[in-house]
Amino acid sequence: MMLSALSSSDWAVIATGIGAIAWVNWYFFLADAGSVVVKAAGEGRQEVHIAVRGGYEPSTIRVPAGAPVRLVFDRQEDSSCSEELVFPDFGVRRFLPAFEQTSIDITPPEKGTYEFTCGMSMLRGRVVAE
């Protein structure tokens, strides 16, 4: 098959295909899913609410390093995909009951990114300590 044999409609399909692939990869990998910044205001533990519904919202939580944080996971669905929360750096694997809030207390020891995922590593979020 020669390139010259391609009609304009073929080229249109190729261009659309490449465009669609580019968009899929941009959308899922590069677009920002929203983050929340937790300031080191006052004393004590900061609390962040995270909605669990097909993903984590916000999915990036910025916290001061060394400060205790309470992550309140509010699971608003019964999809089994999100039934477990895994926080490997803190040795946490917790069952999140559907339509309930589950609190997890962590203290990021030092600056860095601490990822959390669902039980099967499909849904992802992260705590960025800075």
Add this chain to the structure above:
Amino acid sequence: MSTVAQDQEIVIPVSGMTCAACQSRVQRTLQKTPGVTDATVNLMMANATIAFDPDTVSPDALVEVVRKSGYGAELPVPDRSAFDEQAARDTAQQNEFDELKRKALFSAVAGAVAMLVSMPLMGGSETVHHGPVADPFMQWAMNSLTPPLERAMPWLYTIPTPVLSWGLLALTLVVMVWAGRHFYTRAWAAFTHHAADMNTLVAVGTGAAFVYSVVATVAPGVFIANGMMPDVYYEAVIIIIAFILTGNAFEARAKRNTSAALRSLAKLQPKSARVHREGADVDIAIEQVIRGDTVMVRPGERLPVDGEVLDGASAVDESMLTGESRPVAKQAGDRVIGGTINRTGAFRYRATTLGEASMLAQIVKLMRDAQGSRAPIQRLADRISGVFVPVVVSIAIATFTVWFVTLHAGGGSPGEAIVRGFAASVAVLIIACPCAMGLAVPTAVMVGTGKGAELGVLIKGGEALQRAGDVTTVVLDKTGTVTEGRPSVTHIALATPSVIDDAELLRLTASLESSSEHPLADAIVRSAKERELRLQHPEAFESVTGRGVHGVVDGRAIAVGNAAYMQDWGLDVAPLGASVKERAEMAETLMYVAVDGAMAGLIAVADPIRATSRDAIARLRAMGLQVVMLTGDAEATAKAVAAQSGIDRVVAGVLPEGKVAEVERLQQSGQVVAMVGDGVNDAPALARADVGIAIGSGTDVAVEAADLALMRGDLIAVADAIELSRRTMRIMKQNLFWAFAYNTIGIPIAAGVLYPVFGLLLSPILASAAMAFSSVSVVTNSLRLKSFRAAA
């Protein structure tokens, strides 16, 4: 006052208080708050205990009050116990399974109906007018089923095509909206979070096929005007949903089975206890038992809480926690564990640890945490899972593009190009299965750690499991590991049997030694008590450090000590020569006994080798492991113990620091080292080793430092643990291989790479069956670990 009765009390942790002034400020602020009847702030505990009227003020408002006063406060986390969490998870999984089963059954029936109804649409007299059938499975079904169907249900073929199409549309809509709704809602929810999962693939695949079919039904003119036949794929949509739901239902049930061990542990906890309160025996809920309660158990009952036996004697079956199959004899002073079963006698015991601190709750928690950890082998799978779905969607788009352009530019009609490209890209979306990859390692960890718990082997996590599977050298601490860890009398020899017998020699010696604090003295006294000999208080007692003791018992002069001590008394140990030689070879400690100035006999004391050690060590060696024994004892003793237990390498005379150095030395020579120990002075070596194994009755420090904790005090459990870890790792590797191979082979075939050469295309329906099967097979493979039997 009636309002007092309605008051609630809450304890709120307060942070940031550094002094008494802070404390009183918070306390005053709270006390002034309307609705608060009483508030006490404790600086040391860093909390505030507040009694309040819930109608006037809420706990949240109280937290706010504390925060406004300049300190940190928060509501306490309602901590869910491991038992509750397991129960919640069980309910959720059971509901999920029931719902999936219902939906799968409904979709399967709908799928069968849809297939029948589709026959006249695809086949019959109109065949020639149709485009290529894109689905080879449906083509086969059509060819083989049409003739009998036409004979059996001729009326089906008389229904006008639009009626059939619209009927199918309605049926498909019902299946999608009721049975398959969660695929679409969850895919959408994930999409809005820039995430994609299995639901995305199913939703896009079936959604595309559905939309295509709807256009063909509602506006067939659009297709005809472009030279295409308005074919519909409703039956494919329904059958794909049916297959995937069936697979998910099986998967849910299998996943439920992976936590069976944890569930059965949680079930060991009895709901009530019979305790002695205010002069009477009462049955109370387990939560109401307090520390120090006297608990009654009858034969056949499960022990409600941990405790210490007060009186009575029995045999208790601890197999569910320790894996030890023989019942364990219990008498006054012995520790008993909640959840175990009392077998023979009745006894009373004092409750010691309760609730979350109890042994059972700790084991459940440890297991839950273990199952929350990740095995390093999973990292690659994790990385792939994270990008999997968008990559598969990209491949599906590329598949369509390549098919379309190849067919169209090659002279095919646009209709054929679209239909073929479309079917292949739907097959790609449907066959891809990220779940198999996500389930490969965690399910094996779940079942493996669960099986371990049944065998009395607590594995602290996926990483520990993986390293234990790689172990090449097992280092054993001698005392308490290879041996019982408690010296006892092993032999008594008499100089002149006509003068004195065994029992009398032991009685006199033990009476004298009862005033001594030497560990060997303890062994002799214990031995005499076991023989129920009546001990006398010595009339005189003197101890000579490093030599022995002498004194008067029953008016007789007794001297007990080593050979040098006997020489001090001018006594010759020669009459005992034969026994001396034999015992010394066994590395036992000999204590000579002189009575009234004459050599009477000797008592040999040793730390006996555990009955199971020899077999266990033989098994470890048969598994290809190098076995090394470390001990602080002298060379001769160490060698004797090693010879009796079948160990070939011994390192004697090592201090606790030396144990760490020895482990490091082995590691540097390329060995993966498992260190087995029980005591505090093993903790550094346990931590340093690749795998630290704390053995039975081990101290808390040892258990803390270890990667594996054995509930049984014998080395057989070490062999079990390593063998189980090896098996689990093998299952993980099989699972990962299968999941990778499945996707790397399945996706290209679905995309049509075999078509140019073999003319082979995968039907989206077959793709859905393969996808459903792949994750079920991974979980089922993990469940094979349940049949693990420790080789005898």
